[in-house]
Amino acid sequence: MAVHPRLDCVKCPSLCCRMAGYVRVGREDIRRLAKHLGLTAAEFERRHVVEVTKKGEKRIKEGFKSCQFLTEDRMCGVYEARPSDCRGYVCWNQEDETVYDYAVFLQEGIGKLRDREKNIKKSS
Ligand code: SF4
Numbered sequence: 133m134a135v136h137p138r139l140d141c142v143k144c145p146s147l148c149c150r151m152a153g154y155v156r157v158g159r160e161d162i163r164r165l166a167k168h169l170g171l172t173a174a175e176f177e178r179r180h181v182v183e184v185t186k187k188g189e190k191r192i193k194e195g196f197k198s199c200q201f202l203t204e205d206r207m208c209g210v211y212e213a214r215p216s217d218c219r220g221y222v223c224w225n226q227e228d229e230t231v232y233d234y235a236v237f238l239q240e241g242i243g244k245l246r247d248r249e250k251n252i253k254k255s256s
């Protein structure tokens with residue numbers, strides 16, 4: 133897995149919260165999020181869990197859809213209580229580089245993206 137130069141998240145329209153796949157919530161996440169929103173865990177699940185997998189994994193964001201907690205000003209509406217999946221996520225060290233490529237393009241333009249692609253070709 134390649135680790136790319138870090139980007140400035142302040143300049144980004146929170147692409148990870150829009151594009152970067154699903155977000156899982158475990159029991160602790162649900163407890164913390166429910167408390168933050170003044171709900172019981174059962175209420176939280178009823179209102180905010182959007183997908184339950186066959187294995188019983190609960191998700192509050194479906195893959196490739198914007199997160200329900202992303203606010204209009206591109207912030208996380210539950211930041212203090214956000215799920216563990218979101219904590220520590222950065223797009224520049226992911227196996228799937230789609231989000232990173234979009235973020236580079238938005239922040240640094242097509243020239244930088246092409247330079248990066250050239251460097252990858254050279255080193256392979
Ligand atoms: S997509 Fe990358 S640059 Fe944008 S907010 Fe997320 S981690 Fe930061």
Ligand code: SF4
Nearest residue numbers: 149199201202208218
């Ligand atoms: S919970 Fe917050 S940090 Fe996590 S995907 Fe949703 S908006 Fe982004």
